[in-house]
Amino acid sequence: MEIRNEIERLREELIGLRRDFHENPELGFQEFRTGKVVADYLEGLGLEVRRNVAKTGVVGLLRGKGPGRTIALRTDMDALPLSEATGLGFSSRNEGVMHACGHDGHLAMMLVAAKVLSGIKDELRGNVKFIFQPNEEDAGAEIMIGEGILENPTVDAAVGMHLWSPIQSGKIGIAKGPLMASSYYFKIIVHGRGGHGGAPHTTISPILSxxxxxxALQEMVLNETDPLKPTIISFGKVSAGTYPIIIPEKMEIEGSLRCLHKDTLQVQDRIREVVDGISRVHRTTFRLEFKCGNDLLYNNEEMTSLAEEIAEGIVGRENLITSDISVMLGEDFAEFSKRVPSTFIFLGTANQKKGTDYPHHHPKFNIDEDVLPIGVELLVKTAMEYLEEKSA
Structure with missing residues (x-):
């Protein structure tokens, strides 16, 4: 089978799948229709299918003719709580829910990749696991992994891909090392002593603290962190008080910590020290909580080199971007990359004439459907090459 010709033959089906998923978006852990469409499709290809993993996720297993290693191809399924403003003929039917991050395209590419690979399974030595993950926007990967998706058979490597509007359509971003930042959400609850606004000396203000x-935390990032180890502390929610002349009992502060390096825990320890010191000065008390959004996504050198070689053969060296593509955004494919050798790839989808250059999570976000066959080819050929190399 000539892979590119086969993918081109399936182009209409590929685009049709994407538009169907786009028209019927579902939020994280609510991807019931999506999961059923995926599972039914995979079963129709003759794959071994496990449904309802982490509630709505799906895993399909393609066994090659001969023994060998197992590579996982992973995609996400969830949409966002956003009202669509694209004006597309296949806009979301679900009010207030939209595929504004490209997961609809990811789903379609993965299903067609499964179809192409199932057509050559007798040529494969080893296995391909197709992982359809729910709730990527709020870290569903760890739950899926906890339910054993990397076992039976054991996954030896993994590949993920994201349609990426910061990159021009048809170009591929692929780089070794840190690619997407760890993300931890934090909440600081500051307790003081309330009282009358006209007698602040009788109170302990949690607001001033x-x-x-x-x-101080903003200054800590500026003055203490290594500029070669990108670190961001941002604040997104602050709440305190009910009335202008009442000093409240507490203040709540919520934000996020993002690190494009492996020293996240050390930064968290320093945050706690700073907060504790200021609390002592103000005579307040506090509680500080961290919740992991996702860990650092780190691209394995060997797997990334393999995917880069395949990508060059598909789009040419001039259309590869291999540096300066790391971002402080998070992606819970990191849960795979910290367990098995992995690579995560950006597939450009920005085309100003087509209006596909809006940022992710924007109500007018759309993808350039002409790049979808490129993504399928990259998934298929990377899996084939990995199994051939590791089974030789």
């Missing part, structure tokens, strides 16, 4: 905490 909290303001100093915010300022």
């Amino acid at each position: 909290g303001i100093d905490m915010i300022k």
Whole structure:
């Protein structure tokens, strides 16, 4: 089978799948229709299918003719709580829910990749696991992994891909090392002593303490962190008080910590020290909580070199971007990359004439469907090459 010709033959089906998923978006852990469409499709290809993993996820296993290693291809399924404003003929039917991050395209590419690979399974030595993950926007990967998707058979390597509007359509971004930042959400609850706004000397203001905490943490990033180890502390929610002349009992501060390096825990320890010191000065008390959004996504050198070689053969060296593509956004494919050798690839989808250059999570976000066959070819050929190399 000539892979590119086969994918081109399936182009209409590929685009049709994408538009169907786009028209019927579902939020994380609510991808019931999506999961059924995926599972039914994979079963129709003759794959071994496991449904309802992490509630709505699906895993399909393609066994090659001969023994060998197992590579996982992973995609996400969830949409966002956003009202669509694209004006597309296949816009979301579900009010307030939209595929505004490209997961609809990811789903379609993965299903067609499964179809192409199933057509040559007698030529494969080893196995391909197709992992359809729910709730990527809020870290569903760890739950899926906890339910054993990397076992039976054991996964030896993994590949993920994201349609990426910061990159021009048809170009591929692929780089070794840190690619997407770890993300931890934090909440600081500052407790003081409330009272009358006209007698602040009888109170302990949690607001003044909290303001100093915010300022000090921003200064900590500026003055203490290595500029070659990108670190961001941002604040997204602050709440305190009910009335202008009442000093409240507490203040709540919520934000996120993002690190494009492996020293996240050390930064968290320093945050706690800073908050504790300011709390002592103000005579307040506090509680600080961290919740992991996702860990650092780190591309394995060997797997990335393999995918880069395949990508060059598909789009040419001039259309590869191999540096300066790391971002402070998070992606829970990191849960795979920290367990098995993995690579995560950006497939450009920005085309100004087509209106596909809006940022991710924007109500007018759309993808350039002409790049979808490129993604399928890259998934298929990377899996084939990995199994051939590791089974030789």
